[in-house]
Amino acid sequence: MGIRALKLSHPAKSLNGTVRLTGSKSESNRALIIQALSGGKVRIENLSSAADTVTLQHALDTVVAGRLADGEAQQTVVDIGPAGTAMRFLTAYLSITEGHYLLTGSERMKQRPIGILVDALNVLGADVQYAEATGYPPLAIQGGFKQQTAHIRVKGDVSSQYLSALLLIAATLPQGINLQIEGELTSRPYLTMTLDMLAEAGIRHQWEADTISIHPQVASPCQLIIEPDWSAASYWYAMAALAEEANLFLPNLKSSSLQGDAAIVDIMAHFGVASSFEAGGLRIQKTTTHSEKELFDFKECPDLAQTVIVCAAALRRDCAFTGLHTLKIKETDRIAALQNELGKFGVKLVEDGAIYHLQTKGLCNPEQLAFDTYEDHRMAMAFAPLALIFNQVQINEPNVVEKSYPDFWKHLKEQGFVIS
Known part of the structure; x- marks a missing residue:
């Protein structure tokens, strides 16, 4: 049974030293699918230790074991728990992999829509059916389909x-x-x-106007080196902004990153955190330089939204945010979760069409501050930095961080957080 709650404080309010982040979950999960389809030609270095990546790797191993077993007519059950990326990637992967599969997950996963992807696969010629509610997992997949067409149309504003x-x-x-x-x-x-x-991995594409084309081709032998996770780095940016002093080195992060969450470099410059790329990684430092920027767009980096919004609230910045429309179908309804938890210290996040306004005039410092995490790793890690502002905060169900950043609490202790 997991720990029910952790209490956090940081008496010194300063951060200094090196934080070694796990490999990017986003890169790792893509690399695992590319490797599985490469016939052994693709190798991976610095694979993420995140639970989502471990889950996907285990699922792929389960599929291989099922295919090697006798009696291929038998259904192989693949349970990915709360791993959203694994659900999407495996839906496509299993549809082209010989065998009969039931792809399922947690109760929350069964509430997360997947109809757009299933429709597209079935147009291509796949046999993917809904085992329970139409439009949602679990899915019954008869793998190894005969392709009917190469042309599909998919909405771009729901989930990349x-x-x-x-x-x-x-x-x-x-x-x-x-x-x-x-x-x-x-x-x-x-x-x-x-x-x-x-x-x-040698797979070429053409992207013209609104159409991406990939022709039949075979992967080339290669080694995919996974960069550390910029999403994980974002929490340290928030801590640097909220600390009294901060000078942190994050090894192996690159200025020319594939990860969209590298946008945190520019975003947090507006909140007093300076970034400099040095030999071997990234240094972030707290400064006294802030901007007056009021509107932030998270359309291309929605996973940063919770971290930045909570940080802005603690700094009493009445900012506005847009590009948050996908947050309602994530691990939880992240908009509702943010509104609930910000309200515990008097801050409001008010919806006005596609724009959300932060109102911090009611910010207070309650004696007891306990934040719920809603089975969402990013809720835990977005609110933990508040221990640098409030005397003590409690994070309920803290083990959710294992989904993307298993060493999060260990790293906080190494940086002077008192955790009990």
Whole structure:
């Protein structure tokens, strides 16, 4: 049974030294699918230790074991728990992999829509059916389909993971894929990451106007080196902004990153955190330089939203935020979760169409501050830095961090947080 709650404080209010982050979960999960489809040609270095990546790796091993076992007619159950990326990527991967599968997950996963991806796969020729509620997992997948067409149209403003899932399998299909993106594209950097990693494995593409084309081709032998996780780095940016003093070195982060969450460098410059790339990594330092910027757009980096919004609230910055429309279908309804937890210290996040306004005039310092995490790793890590502002905060169900950053609490202790 996991720890029910952790209490955090930071008497010194200063941060100094080196924090070694795990490999990027986003890069790792793409690399695992590319490796699985490469026939052993692709090797991976610095794979993430995040639970989502471990889950995906285990699922792929389960599929291989099932295919090697006798009686292929038997259904292989693949349970990915709360791992959203694994659900999307495996839906596409299993649809082209011989065998009969039931792809399922946690109760929350069964509430997260997947109909857009299933529809696109079935147009291509897949046999993916809903085992329970239409439009949602679990999925009954008869793998190894006969391709009917290469042309599909997919909405771009719901989840870039649908698009990435399709592009990851495209080169293995007899006709390849011509993927037309309908409407506005959300989280473009994640799609670019997918295409760049495919290119590292020798898989080429064409992207003209709203259509991405990948023709049938075979992966080349290569080694995919996974950069540390910029999403994990973002929490240290928030801590640097909220500390009285901060000078931290984050090894192996690169200025030319594939990860969209590297946008945190520019965003947090507006909140007094300076970034400098040195030999071997990134240094972040607290400064007295702030901007007056009021509107921040998270359309291309939605996973940074909770961290920045909570940080802005603690700094009493009445900012506005847009590009948050995908947050309601994540691990939890992240908008509602933010509104609930910010309210515990008197801050409001008010929805006005596509823009959300932070109102900090009621900010207070309650004697007891306990934050719920809603089975969402990012809620825990976004609110933990508040221990640098308030005397003590409590994080309920803290083990959720294992999903993407298993060493989070250990690293906080190394940086002087008192955790009990």
